[in-house]
Amino acid sequence: MIADYEVKGYAHKATSKELTLTKQNRVWYLPLVVVSNPKKPHKIRLIWDAAAKTDGVCFNSLLLKGPDLLTPLPQVLSQFRQFPVAVCGDIREMFHQIKIQSQRFLWRSTPTVYVMDVATFGSTCSPASAQYVKNLNASEAAGQFPRAAAAITLNHYVDDYLASFLSTKEAIAVVNEVKQVHAMGGFEMRNFLPNKSEVLRGVGELENGVEKELDLIRGESSQSVLGMIWFPKTDEFAYTFTMRKDLLPILAKDHVPTKREVLKVVMMFWSDSSTVLAWIRSDHRRYNKFVSFQIGEILSFSEPNEWKWVPSKLNAADAATKWENGSEIKSDGRWFLGPNFLRLTEEQWPKEKSVSTTEEELRSVHTHWEKESTSLDSVSGQDYFVRWDMYYALSTIFYIKKCNSPSESGVLTREEIKGAEEALWKIAQSDDFFEEMKSLKETQGSPHDVHCIVAKSSSIYRAWPFIDDRGVLRMRGRISATQFASYEAKYPAILPRQHRITFLITDWYHRRFRHGNKESIVNEMHQRFEISKLRTLVKKMLE
Structure with missing residues (x-):
């Protein structure tokens, strides 16, 4: 394997000049470890153990890790499930395409000193270095290939490329540009696998008819692997698990x-x-x-x-x-x-009787009624409300009035609460997406119907929006094909990030999960809402 590294230019035998000119107190020999994947026994990987310590010091402790330049994994996967035509591929030996000459190791029983000429697995700086070079190469080609540059920056997770498109024609064009831009930086894209065979022919690869195992690894030695398999013919994901020892x-x-x-x-x-x-x-x-x-x-x-x-x-x-x-x-x-x-x-199994709510041990709630106003719009000054709960409760009352179904006693029905909540969403949507709502109202209905398409200049164009039977602006995507997700998970409501109502909803989730971590809040909100740069909004809430 080391001989292969020499042929590829990844490593070389240290020259006598290198051995004599380098100060001996500045030489560090890295232990070499061979790692195999039980799922791929024919393939081994060399790891240079930069975490191995001598006198309490290791090579990684003297390196700067660098910033996390990875596109968040949930974002990459959701974009991969967004449009009908999906394509994935990977970069061949990505880390070893980055030139970094600084690491020595010994090989064979009669030790021979070798020098690595490229980034290695195990060094804490390798992931950031590889991502930086990949993105830098894309930015330099952005003037000539803007679509490919955006795809390389946003649709990669380490060396894996995952993207989706509205048509096979668009997929072939963008993928070929991505291959060309990567080649300009010395990266080779390979192992393409789409869910449409014509895409494979269009990018110059033969159809292999196999599934794609997405071992999405951050590139560090922690082995934080998401063992996931994609079956392109059925467009389904499966997970692989190993029983804990x-x-x-x-x-x-x-x-x-x-x-x-x-x-x-x-x-x-x-x-x-x-x-x-x-x-x-x-x-x-x-x-x-x-x-x-x-x-x-x-x-x-x-x-x-x-x-x-x-x-x-x-x-x-x-x-x-x-x-x-x-x-x-x-x-x-x-x-x-x-x-x-x-x-x-x-x-x-035994069928449960339908009992969605109960009044047993219900806490008393006192409601104050006013006769002057019967319109939801009269309480739409959401900026005056600090917490979602208060605005939500008050709007619920006015929604009941608006529907001419006043109920001065008893528990609010699920339909009344749902209608009030949707009314708030529609206020936010109308405020920020007025032109889109006006256009899409002409084809309001089921997500399976034919709908108008908003202008490409719209900020929600790529969300493939539609207005449902209840007048709510929602997002469509390939996740709608699943049998197990709820309606709201398949077609999340689109909300403007800067709107006060969106802020109040985010604050409610923040408090509901007891000020939990950012990813928990983002994951729960993604089950119901599509909000651009949601992580930024949640991070602001946590500060």
Whole structure:
């Protein structure tokens, strides 16, 4: 392999001049480690262990890591799922195309001193250096190839290129330009795989008919890999997992697991109380302090969709407390094996009665009514409101009035709350996307209908927007083909980043997740909204 490195110009034997002129106290020999991927046993990678210490000092400790120049992974993947025609590829041996001559190592039993002439895996500065050179090359070609320069900067994650296009013609043109610009900087794009075979022929590669494994690695030695496989023919993603070593003994045939060990493996929760499930699935702050606190504790370690309903007569937990004919805690009983229906398909499990809300333990809410105003527009001065909750509640009341369905007592229905929330979205959308809304209203309807296309100069042009049956401006993308995502996840509402309502919604998510980390808030908001530069907005909120 070292001989191959010499042929490619990645390394060379140190010359006598290099050995004599270099001060010996400034020489550092890096340990060489061979790493293999269990999924690719035929392929090995050389790692220069720049983290190895001598007298408490390692090579990496003397290097500057550099800025994180990577496009965020969620952004790269969402862009890859945005339009119908998808293409991915990668740069051949990307790090080794960056010229950096500074690292020595010894080879073979009769040591021969070699010098690396390129960036290596293991050095803390390699990822930033490679990204900088890649982006610099793109910026220098931006005048002649603006589309390719933007694609190289925004659609790469380390050496992987993932992009989507509205048509095969556009895909072929941009990919060929990307190949040309990369070649100008000494990078070779290869292993192209599209979901349309004509794209492969258009970029001069043969169809191989295989799936693409997206081992998206940051390029550091931490091995933070997202093991994901893309099947282009069906346009589906699959994930690959490896069982944690500490869980293997638990699953051994002769091992009887304790309750704590079982919880490490089983990630599903059951209750035979429809009331408890209704509490878990609704806003727990609506209930009295005791219930609110207990449900808050439950939601701190689980998600509402992880909770299932089980009939009382099939509840395995009762085997420990509700005895009729003596103890049921037997090795072949339901306490250890669970109810029999778990061995059936999920479609055959007991069907839960539809209980979305409950008034049990509901906290009293007092509402003040005014007769003068019946229009939502009269309370649209959102700048006067500090918190989303207050604006949301007040707007809900006016929405009910506007619909001529005043309800002076009882709990607001889900439809009333949903309508009020959408009314707020539409205020923000009309304020910032007036021309787009005016154009798209002509084809308002289902996302599967034919819709008008907004002007290319519009900031939401690439969101492929449409207005749905309820008058909400939403985004379309290839994620709409999935069977399991909710309507809002498939078609998120588009909100202007600088609008006060958007700021209030972001603040509500920030407080709901107890001032959690940025990615948690961004991920939750992405389930419902499309907001440009959302991370910047959330970061501003956290400051």
